Amino acid sequence: MASAAKTNKSERPFNFLRWAKSRKGQQTLIIIGFSIIPLLLLFTFTYFPFVKMAQFSFYDRNYIKVRGFVGLKNYIDVFKRPDIFKSLWLSLYYMGGAVVQLALALYLATIFCFGVKGGNFFKGCMFFPYLINGIAIGFIFKFFYTRGFVLDTVLQWIGFDLENLPYWLRDTSINNVSLVATSVWKYFGQNMVLFVGAMMSVDASLYEAAELDGANKWQQFKYIMLPSIKTIVMLNLIMSITGSLSAFEPPYVIMSGGGNGTATYFVKMHEVAHTSQKLGLASAMAIVLLIIIFIVTILQKLFFKYVFKNAEDEDKGAAAKREKKLAKLRAKEAAR
């Protein structure tokens, strides 16, 4: 009887309902159920459009009409056209700004970490710009930089003569710096808050121990704080550099569409895609930018690996030396 029942059970045809009610079935169904929605969203709104864009980049087309397959012509144009490729150089301004921004954020975060009266208030003030919408910031700075307005007035208070001040947005030698300054103003607070968060997680007893050993604040920063937060520093740097490659709001809003030599790669892309409706060329530009961002990120990773590897190598070397010394001592002892 028992064996008959057993064989019966094993031969019973697959019953979906029963399977679905079983523990294993429930597990599988829940996993599928929970992951299918995000995956579907990811696919429809990220990967599928991306594949389409990659496809567009090989065609000469606008939004509604395809004029024909042109192969790599769009890519060649991206590199050959001086106005497009030159706009990439403007990113250097923003990269420079990113470095300044990170240094400033790191400096302020360190100060906050060592304790400041009313620290939370100041932190809030500095983080606040990040919460303002980028378009609003654009309009704020449009007036900020207007001749004889905020910036000029403040500079006049501290003794500058209006005659000697440049036109912040008109002079092509300085207007990109003015624009970069707005993006530094916006993002440094956010970087700072991230740094403070990472620094807070460092064990306080380490500082105490270091202090007892006679380390000053700079040494504490250099040997305890910085190594502990290097992942966050790296993350912030990568985000800032890739962000500076795709700078868009400041030139677009403040300079009304990137006039006066401030058209960054993104602004140029926007113009090509929407004003001139060369969708193929714009898609090619986007893909080239993607590749550039990949390359820059990989380079940064390699760079940091190299920098931190050196430190580890020293440690390893030291350990090896110590081992050697110990081995020698042991050998001596054994010889005795």
Next chain:
Amino acid sequence: MKFKKLMALGMAAVMTMSLAACGSSDNNASSGNDAAADTAAKTDAAADTAAAETEADTNQDAAESSLTYAGITLGEDYTDLTTSIKWIHHKTDREEDGTIQGYIDEFNKMYPNITVEHEGITDYAETALLRLPTGDWGDIMFIPAIDMADLENYFIPYGSVAEMSELINFADQWKYQDQCYGIGYMGNAQGLLYNKAVFEAAGITELPKTPDEFIADLQLIKDNTDAIPLYTNYAAGWTMGGAWDGYLGAITTGDTTWLNQKFTHTAEPFADNGDGTGAYALYKILYDAVAQGLTEEDYTTTDWEGCKGMINRGEIGTMVLGSWAVAQMKAAGDNPDDIGYMPFPITVNGKQYATAGPDYCYGINAQSSADNQAAAMVFVKWMVEESGWCDFEGGYPISKTAPTSFVFDGVEVVNNDSAPEDEADLMNQMNAESELNFNAGGDSRVQRIVEAGATGESYDDIMAEWTQKWNDAQSALGVDVLY
């Protein structure tokens, strides 16, 4: 991860905002309704007319054909008609300040039994298109950008184009199979905005007729007054390409076929004619004004909202804008009478030209009841002929009989001829291929002239570059070079 998400969220928010910002500036331009939008709509529609003409004409109604604009005598016909009609429009500013209600009250003195409901829509161009197919949007709307072939599905004709042309200007704006479907509420003419008081203070007695005279007058304004001679409105963007490109065509060449028929086939459209005409002379005015310091100090921080009050107070001498801007400048301060509008200072063979076209046009719902259609047409006719709204807005007259204060002395008002049907899309293609985008958002191109004027870059080099791009586009698209 969280940070990345935050970043993504932030980016998404920013992008949505920037989209919204783009949208609103577009609206600005289209409510301004420069000739650009008009011609674009026209050429688009013309392209589709050919295709649709083969379709059978199914929507003709006996009731419609008996009702015509010309056949209505205001104050006599339909006085016993009792109904309620609804009108949707884009003039939210006039809705808010009570101007529209005022006109309706006035209308009700003549037609007390016709109740007019009205709704001002902020996002008109899109909302109207969405509501149109539903059919129950009301009885009168300003016709949004639709194809000419669709006109008869949505609207009833006012009468034949020939018949209407005797009564109103621009009867051919919305025409299909020789029927007129739309009547403008006001017209826009292309000229130049100036402050009469500033001109007087500068000692300018006669309006300039050529670029040289104009620049000389700007110099007079600079020498004799504190006003900014020419305010470029560089920073607003759409006031650059959107404004300056509007003068290409008949105004600069005296040839109504130039813009939509010859331009694309011209080998050197930007060549210096040497006599102050043509596209070269048009943009040269801007270049010279900037190069000679006759514009605002810092062009990168011009303020569109602020400039309205400035010209009203006499702090600005001239601005290059379509006549739609007149009403806004007048309303912006205490000196509405100082705002004047003059023909563009280019003279071709001893004659100045101006182009003009209608703003939004009244259309009457084809699905309304016969009574409502009649009441709607009575109302439209009253608004056009009797209300004086067009003149109040400072617009170019629509009605040929209503009194108007719009004066363009000694100027021939013309309309740029539309492109031939087989080339309806050619201008768009040329614009896209050359990336010069004339009358199609080429703001950065005109901004560059200002920059060149300020930095001393050669104007002829820019013109040569444009010519090069134009010629490249012509060969890429295989366009025959005929002129």
